[in-house]
Amino acid sequence: MQKRxxxxxxxMALLHSFEKSGNxxxxxxxxxxxxxxxxxxxxxxxxTSLDLYLTANDSFVIVWTCIxxxxxxxxxxxxxxxxxxxxxxxxxxxxxxxxxxxxNTQGIYSVVRHPxxxxxxxMWLGLLLFxxxxxxxxxxxxxxxLYYERIMYAEERYLEREFGQDYLDWxxxxxxxxPKLSQFQKGDIPFHFRSVLRREYAGLMAITLCFxxxxxxxxxxxxxxxxxxxxxxxxxxxxxxxxxxxxxxKHHSRLLAPEENRD
Numbered sequence: 599m600q601k602r603x604x605x606x607x608x609x610m611a612l613l614h615s616f617e618k619s620g621n622x623x624x625x626x627x628x629x630x631x632x633x634x635x636x637x638x639x640x641x642x643x644x645x646t647s648l649d650l651y652l653t654a655n656d657s658f659v660i661v662w663t664c665i666x667x668x669x670x671x672x673x674x675x676x677x678x679x680x681x682x683x684x685x686x687x688x689x690x691x692x693x694x695x696x697x698x699x700x701x702n703t704q705g706i707y708s709v710v711r712h713p714x715x716x717x718x719x720x721m722w723l724g725l726l727l728f729x730x731x732x733x734x735x736x737x738x739x740x741x742x743x744l745y746y747e748r749i750m751y752a753e754e755r756y757l758e759r760e761f762g763q764d765y766l767d768w769x770x771x772x773x774x775x776x777p778k779l780s781q782f783q784k785g786d787i788p789f790h791f792r793s794v795l796r797r798e799y800a801g802l803m804a805i806t807l808c809f810x811x812x813x814x815x816x817x818x819x820x821x822x823x824x825x826x827x828x829x830x831x832x833x834x835x836x837x838x839x840x841x842x843x844x845x846x847x848k849h850h851s852r853l854l855a856p857e858e859n860r861d
Contacts, residue, residue: 654730662727663728666725667809669727670721670724671724673718673719673722674802674805676706676716676720677721678798680705680706681714682790682793683706683787685787701764701765701768704784707772707785709773709777710772710773710774711768712746712750712775716775716777719742725805796848802840803838806834806837813830814830814831
């Protein structure tokens, strides 16, 4: 009996630790991955990726780059659809703490429980493909899973406390990360493009800067010369102008205000 008590106590303490660390990572989930990438990317660019990039023919590099960009764009599309069809005050729209006035079960939440994290991974996967280093891709994917696994655990424990059996019924039929498209159920909320523009410009700028930074650093390491007028740099400048406009409209006008706050 005493042995069972200690085992149960240990399990409860471990689960509490998982949830506590998950809530901490949840609050800082937009910052930590960037620091991890900045710390690891210089190491990557001095390894096999440079040799592969240098020996590959131009057609392969172009096709591979297009695939990498498309994967990241797919991740942005997943995030955009999630944000554009998720009502205010529910489990997909909070940034600082766990909030859920309503359980999302329709739309994209009918095929996957954590669509925003799926979108994040696809965005990072595109960048990792662009780096052309398979071992690094695998390593970062494992770190990503360990990192977000804690966050997902904390979120789901919160939702279980809030919605009880309704949450359990939904979670048993909807996968956590790999979408099951065959069970898609269209939601009642129409897609709000304004909401996407208001909330996603920072992510667009971040992923564009990462692609551009890798491109410029790789070019410099390979050729020991900096070609400032590269296509990635031009695209980055265009995106920066768009982001600046959107940020200005968000903070100094009502054009991008949430639907519930508009006149």
